[in-house]
Amino acid sequence: MGLVKYILRRLFTIFVSLIAVIIITYILMWIAPGEFFNIAQFQASAGKVATLTPEQLQVLIKGFEEKYGLNVPLWKQILNYLKDAFRFKFGPSFSNPNEPIEVQIARRFPVTLTLAILSMTLAVIVGIPLGIIAALKRNTWIDYISMFFSMIGSIIPAYTIGVIMVIIFSVYLRVLPTSGWETPKQMIMPVICVALGPMAVIARFMRSSLLDVLNQDYIRTAYSKGGTDRAVIIRHALRNSLIPIVTIIGPQLAFLFTGTVWIENLFRVPGLGQLFVNAASMRDYPLLVTSTFILSLSVMLMNLLVDIIYAFLDPRIKYE
Amino acid sequence: MAELLKVNNLRTYFYRNEGVVKAVDGISYKLDYGETLGIVGESGSGKTVSVLSLLGLIRRNGRVEGGEAIFDGKDLLKLSKEELREIRGKDISIIFQDPMTSLNPIMRIGIQIMEPLIWHRLLSDKDARDRAIELLRVVGIPEYKTRFLDYPFQFSGGMRQRVMIAMALACNPKLVIADEPTTALDVTIRAQILNLMHEMKEKLNMSIIFITHDITLAMNFCDTIIVMYAGKIVEYSSIEKFIKNPLHPYSQGLLNSTLDIEKKEGSLRPIPGNPPNLINPPEGCRFHPRCSYVQEICKEKEPELREIEEKHKVACHLVKGGNLNA
Amino acid sequence: MEVALKQQKRRASYWSAAWGRFKKNKMAVVGLIYIIIIIIVSIFTPWIAPYPYDEPHYAHTFEKPSAKFWWGTDDLGRCMFSRNLYAMRNALLIGFGSQIVVLIIGVIIGSIAGFRGGRVDTILMRITDIMYAFPTFLFNVILVTVMGRGLFTILVAVGVTGWAGMARLVRGMVMYLKHADFVEAARALGSKEGYIIRKYILPNMLGPIIVSLAFGIPNGIWIESGLALIGMGVRPPMPSWGNMIGAGIGYIMAFPHMVIFPVLTFALTLLAFTYVGDGLRDALNPRSEV
Ligand SMILES: Nc1ncnc2c1ncn2[C@@H]1O[C@H](COP(=O)(O)OP(=O)(O)O)[C@@H](O)[C@H]1O
Ligand SMILES: [Mg+2]
Numbered sequence: 001m002g003l004v005k006y007i008l009r010r011l012f013t014i015f016v017s018l019i020a021v022i023i024i025t026y027i028l029m030w031i032a033p034g035e036f037f038n039i040a041q042f043q044a045s046a047g048k049v050a051t052l053t054p055e056q057l058q059v060l061i062k063g064f065e066e067k068y069g070l071n072v073p074l075w076k077q078i079l080n081y082l083k084d085a086f087r088f089k090f091g092p093s094f095s096n097p098n099e100p101i102e103v104q105i106a107r108r109f110p111v112t113l114t115l116a117i118l119s120m121t122l123a124v125i126v127g128i129p130l131g132i133i134a135a136l137k138r139n140t141w142i143d144y145i146s147m148f149f150s151m152i153g154s155i156i157p158a159y160t161i162g163v164i165m166v167i168i169f170s171v172y173l174r175v176l177p178t179s180g181w182e183t184p185k186q187m188i189m190p191v192i193c194v195a196l197g198p199m200a201v202i203a204r205f206m207r208s209s210l211l212d213v214l215n216q217d218y219i220r221t222a223y224s225k226g227g228t229d230r231a232v233i234i235r236h237a238l239r240n241s242l243i244p245i246v247t248i249i250g251p252q253l254a255f256l257f258t259g260t261v262w263i264e265n266l267f268r269v270p271g272l273g274q275l276f277v278n279a280a281s282m283r284d285y286p287l288l289v290t291s292t293f294i295l296s297l298s299v300m301l302m303n304l305l306v307d308i309i310y311a312f313l314d315p316r317i318k319y320e
Numbered sequence: 321m322a323e324l325l326k327v328n329n330l331r332t333y334f335y336r337n338e339g340v341v342k343a344v345d346g347i348s349y350k351l352d353y354g355e356t357l358g359i360v361g362e363s364g365s366g367k368t369v370s371v372l373s374l375l376g377l378i379r380r381n382g383r384v385e386g387g388e389a390i391f392d393g394k395d396l397l398k399l400s401k402e403e404l405r406e407i408r409g410k411d412i413s414i415i416f417q418d419p420m421t422s423l424n425p426i427m428r429i430g431i432q433i434m435e436p437l438i439w440h441r442l443l444s445d446k447d448a449r450d451r452a453i454e455l456l457r458v459v460g461i462p463e464y465k466t467r468f469l470d471y472p473f474q475f476s477g478g479m480r481q482r483v484m485i486a487m488a489l490a491c492n493p494k495l496v497i498a499d500e501p502t503t504a505l506d507v508t509i510r511a512q513i514l515n516l517m518h519e520m521k522e523k524l525n526m527s528i529i530f531i532t533h534d535i536t537l538a539m540n541f542c543d544t545i546i547v548m549y550a551g552k553i554v555e556y557s558s559i560e561k562f563i564k565n566p567l568h569p570y571s572q573g574l575l576n577s578t579l580d581i582e583k584k585e586g587s588l589r590p591i592p593g594n595p596p597n598l599i600n601p602p603e604g605c606r607f608h609p610r611c612s613y614v615q616e617i618c619k620e621k622e623p624e625l626r627e628i629e630e631k632h633k634v635a636c637h638l639v640k641g642g643n644l645n646a
Numbered sequence: 647m648e649v650a651l652k653q654q655k656r657r658a659s660y661w662s663a664a665w666g667r668f669k670k671n672k673m674a675v676v677g678l679i680y681i682i683i684i685i686i687v688s689i690f691t692p693w694i695a696p697y698p699y700d701e702p703h704y705a706h707t708f709e710k711p712s713a714k715f716w717w718g719t720d721d722l723g724r725c726m727f728s729r730n731l732y733a734m735r736n737a738l739l740i741g742f743g744s745q746i747v748v749l750i751i752g753v754i755i756g757s758i759a760g761f762r763g764g765r766v767d768t769i770l771m772r773i774t775d776i777m778y779a780f781p782t783f784l785f786n787v788i789l790v791t792v793m794g795r796g797l798f799t800i801l802v803a804v805g806v807t808g809w810a811g812m813a814r815l816v817r818g819m820v821m822y823l824k825h826a827d828f829v830e831a832a833r834a835l836g837s838k839e840g841y842i843i844r845k846y847i848l849p850n851m852l853g854p855i856i857v858s859l860a861f862g863i864p865n866g867i868w869i870e871s872g873l874a875l876i877g878m879g880v881r882p883p884m885p886s887w888g889n890m891i892g893a894g895i896g897y898i899m900a901f902p903h904m905v906i907f908p909v910l911t912f913a914l915t916l917l918a919f920t921y922v923g924d925g926l927r928d929a930l931n932p933r934s935e936v
Contacts, residue, residue, distance in 0.1 A: 226409030
């Protein structure tokens with residue numbers, strides 16, 4: 001059937017997009033002022049990792065030059081990298097030459113994935129009922145209050161809400177820690193912060209989608225058959241109104257991963273977002289490309305997953 | 321014959337920013353067991369609203385302002401929400417105009433047909449299923465056993481309307497309301513659906529309210545006819561009397577504007593002008609701005625629906641002694 | 647000629663009707679007044695601010711709000727109020743500036759796709775689709791890493807990654823307007839393509855574009871402070887809301903005033919822009935009134 005073919009085609013698109021992302025990132029780094037491979041910077045960070053003799057340092061630098069083909073033309077470097085990337089063998093980073101990048105990623109990826117999945121789950125399981133209640137109680141104070149809060153949630157960025165939460169829960173109430181990612185207590189604030197934006201958007205969209213569906217002819221038909229409010233809303237309105245929701249979850253995923261970049265830095269959560277920001281601020285280019293690559297890949301794969309769910313919800317979808 | 325439904329002075333208004341839309345403004349009629357009543361009028365004359373009001377299905381910005389609708393001894397307009405729900409789909413069911421939008425697009429049609437049976441606790445799940453399959457056969461769906469599990473988008477317009485009819489018949493209702501059941505369909509399909517409705521009418525002996533804007537169709541199909549204009553009844557007659565002597569200028573206009581195959585082409589004459597704005601309807605007779613026989617009195621005084629002869633009522637100042645004296 | 651006059655009249659009444667609708671939305675009017683005030687304040691910031699943004703007062707570090715320092719001081723004893731004013735000024739510069747970049751790129755790409763159609767359209771829209779579902783913030787960071795942390799480079803970086811929505815919008819409208827009745831009429835009268843674009847198509851696209859820009863400005867402000875928060879914003883000592891929040895968070899337990907003020911002004915500004923955006927959308931797009 002069409003599903004397998006559809007997934008394969010989508011995977012191909014993802015593949016092409018990723019290549020584009022890598023090429024663009026590489027070119028940007030290449031045109032950046034200053035040397036691509038900054039020896040002073042490297043020495044500084046290498047010094048952190050281990051004390052090296054000048055000879056050992058030379059060996060390391062040689063190794064980098066060979067590994068990343070720093071002396072060959074740009075297109076060859078990119079090709080080299082692409083070969084590595086699709087085998088998930090990335091080699092060392094400038095800032096931490098003793099640990100291959102894939103090991104660093106492997107350590108941090110689960111953290112970010114957990115943060116993203118927990119947040120998305122929270123956003124969905126709170127946002128959807130909130131939107132439903134607002135729609136069913138439209139033009140009452142319940143509706144106004146929940147829509148006011150989702151307006152705030154969708155325009156005030158995650159990190160600002162994070163700061164406000166820290167002030168409330170850490171400074172004044174002293175119930176939650178300000179940083180870390182070991183205990184569930186430490187996870188509460190980061191997850192809520194990342195979730196709030198998508199939650200607010202989902203709630204607003206759910207409300208308008210359900211209102212729209214409730215105006216459809218087939219809802220009137222269901223009532224005309226003798227359905228109770230409950231039966232009509234649950235059996236006919238909800239499922240139809242959920243379908244468009246799935247389409248905004250895709251863009252929300254991009255939004256959500258941006259949120260994790262901020263929130264990981266704000267709450268010192270050792271995830272990919274933090275790795276990415278460290279790489280950028282230290283101009284550790286191999287690490288920067290790779291973390292961009294992995295983050296983009298995650299967003300695209302989750303998007304694909306969302307689209308597959310969409311197809312299951314809506315029988316009209318044929319994977320043309 | 322015994323009376324099934326008696327509507328008295330029904331009024332339904334909609335509240336909009338621009339003002340109050342008097343969509344249905346005081347209509348009265350009755351319907352016997354087994355009778356087929358046609359409601360005819362241009363689009364926007366209040367036909368749909370007049371029947372949806374009976375079942376409490378009008379949109380939130382609308383309200384039934386007054387009147388009564390005695391169905392089987394109970395006033396539908398005074399029933400509680402739950403009592404009314406028990407009547408919907410079981411005693412009175414509706415076939416809607418547009419089969420493209422009136423079926424839930426993501427629910428299997430078999431399930432949609434089963435719903436009224438289950439909601440009214442008439443049959444067990446399994447029996448409801450058998451009944452739904454049987455209904456699909458009755459309304460003429462080919463391969464009805466497998467199509468039971470199909471979705472609406474897998475059906476053509478005509479087939480969907482058959483599904484709507486099956487759904488309306490599911491609980492053997494006393495009254496079926498068909499709101500322009502063929503308007504949204506291709507011309508070639510219309511005759512088939514009408515034939516089906518004819519067949520059902522003969523077989524099942526139920527009462528029907530048949531809404532259409534096609535006056536000749538109503539004349540072929542119904543026992544009694546109501547002509548509505550701008551929320552009011554302008555003529556109300558048994559079909560024999562109406563065929564012999566349609567009296568209201570609006571009824572005559574409708575008749576002239578439909579294409580009669582036997583006559584020559586040139587005879588097609590649409591009524592000039594447009595239906596009025598129902599927020600500020602014209603003074604006097606609401607039809608007077610478009611009426612070619614208009615006189616002073618028509619602009620000042622609203623005509624009453626008067627009995628001209630037995631089973632024939634007209635609301636026009638100019639009808640006297642069984643004739644239109646213009 | 648007569649057609650053109652009629653068109654102009656229609657347009658004039660469209661704008662005045664839109665203004666009438668906008669005025670009815672109280673939150674939008676309040677937001678607009680707030681925005682006008684902060685724009686004026688931002689223009690005159692160097693004269694209004696009680697202290698230079700980078701002047702330290704080592705005898706007054708971490709002070710709570712007082713008559714001397716209205717919103718207190720930070721770790722170097724710099725006046726928080728003055729720094730906030732400069733942060734606001736930077737935010738507005740980036741918000742408006744980034745939208746100019748968005749407008750230029752979005753209109754060019756959108757109109758090419760819309761006018762050309764065919765393969766060009768398909769390719770451009772594919773790129774736009776990818777941009778739309780991509781965490782563009784990553785590219786913001788990379789661009790800033792590459793181009794440096796100046797106000798102007800940040801503004802360009804925000805614009806360069808944010809044009810996808812605008813391009814889609816413009817393309818859709820060009821496709822529609824290309825075949826709209828009054829455009830066909832002008833074409834039939836022998837008007838040149840360039841004249842049609844300037845006289846008919848652009849004015850009709852103005853409403854939706856303004857709405858999109860109105861929502862884009864807070865988004866730009868948002869991204870800038872997000873960049874600043876992770877140390878990729880304007881270079882200190884130049885203040886921005888993001889780096890003030892980022893710096894303040896370190897002292898949040900002891901000196902919450904260091905974050906409360908920037909967070910509040912920041913949030914208020916975003917809210918104001920969003921309310922104005924909502925008001926504009928409802929005013930310029932009467933359909934949504936229902
Ligand atoms: N929800 C509503 N809000 C406002 N006006 C309505 C609404 N529904 C129907 N109307 C108005 O009521 C009048 C009668 O409508 P309707 O009964 O649908 O006409 P018909 O079925 O005869 O074509 C129309 O003028 C229509 O504009
Ligand atoms: Mg109707």
